[in-house]
Amino acid sequence: MSAEAVANAGLRAPPWTSGLRRLAGEVALPTGFILACIAAFEILARAFAIPEVLFPAPSRVATALVVNAPTLGYHAALTILQVLAALVVSLAVGVLIAAVFTLSRVIEDMFAPLFVVLQIVPKIALAPLFVVWSGPGVVSHLTFAVCLSFFPILAGARAGFEETSADAVRLCHALRASRWQTLFHVQLPMALPQLFVGAKVSTTLCIIGVVLGEFVSAQAGIGWYIVQAAALSQTTNILAALVVLSLFGLLVYGLVAAGEIMVRRRMFG
Secondary structure: OHHHHHHHHHHOOHHHHHHHHHHHHHHHHHHHHHHHHHHHHHHHHHHHOOOOOOOOEEEEEEEEHOOOOOHHHHHHHHHHHHHHHHHHHHHHHHHHHHHHHOOOOHHEEEEEHHHHHHOOOOOOHHHHHHHHOOOOOHHHHHHHHHHHHHHHHHHHHHHHHHHHOOOHHHHHOOOOOOHHHHHHHHHHHHHHHHHHHHHHHHHHHHHHHHHHHHOOOOOOOOOHHHHHHHOOOOOHHHHHHHHHHHHHHHHHHHHHHHHHHHHHHHHHO
C-alpha cells in the first residue's frame, strides 16, 4: 500500500460520523424554520401591538411557561400517563385483533366492516358516549383514546402478517408448528416494520383522544387546563399548554421512531 493510501485511510472519518451529520442536517432544517417563525411572530405581535388575548407574543408564552411550570407539569404528567397507557393498550388490542383476523377469515369478514364504519364516524361525537358508558374520569379518557388509535395498529399488523413470505409459512407447517406458533414466531417479527408505521400514527391519535376526553369530562390534565384557560380568555396559557403538549408528542413519536430504526437494523442490517 502506498504512503498516500495509508495517509488517506488514517484521515478517513469513522462510519458513525456520517450518520451524525445526516441526523444533524435533518434536525437543523426544521429547527431553524421553527425559530424563524417564532421570531417573525414576535416581530409582528410587537410591531402591530396586537392584543394579547388574540395573538400573544412568543416571549409572553415563554414567560407563561416559566411562571406556570409547576401547574403545567402536574397536569401534563397526568395526561402523559394516560397517553402512554392508551398507546400500550392500543398496541395490544390492535395486534390481537389482527392476529385473530389472520387466523380466521370468517371473523375478519364479519367484523372488519364494523371497524371501518367506526373509523368513519366523527370521533368527537363519540366522546360523550364514552362518558356515559364509562363514567367521567380516566377510564372514559383511556377507552376513547384506544377507540381512536387502535385501528392504524390493526391495519399495520394485518398488512405485515399478510406480507410474510409464503415459503416461511409453509416451512413452519412442514415442521408441524401450530398456526399460533407460526403467527407469533414468524409472522409477527416480519410484521414489525408495518406495525411501527401504525404505532407512529397511533401515537398522535392517543394524544388527541386523551385531550379530547379531558375536554369533555376531567378535573385535571392538559385538556382540562386548556378548557379552564379558554373560559378565562387566557390565550397565553392556552398556547403554553399546547407547547408542552407538542413537545411531549414529539418525544413519544421520536421514541417510537427510534424503536423502529433499532428493529429494522437488527432484522435487516
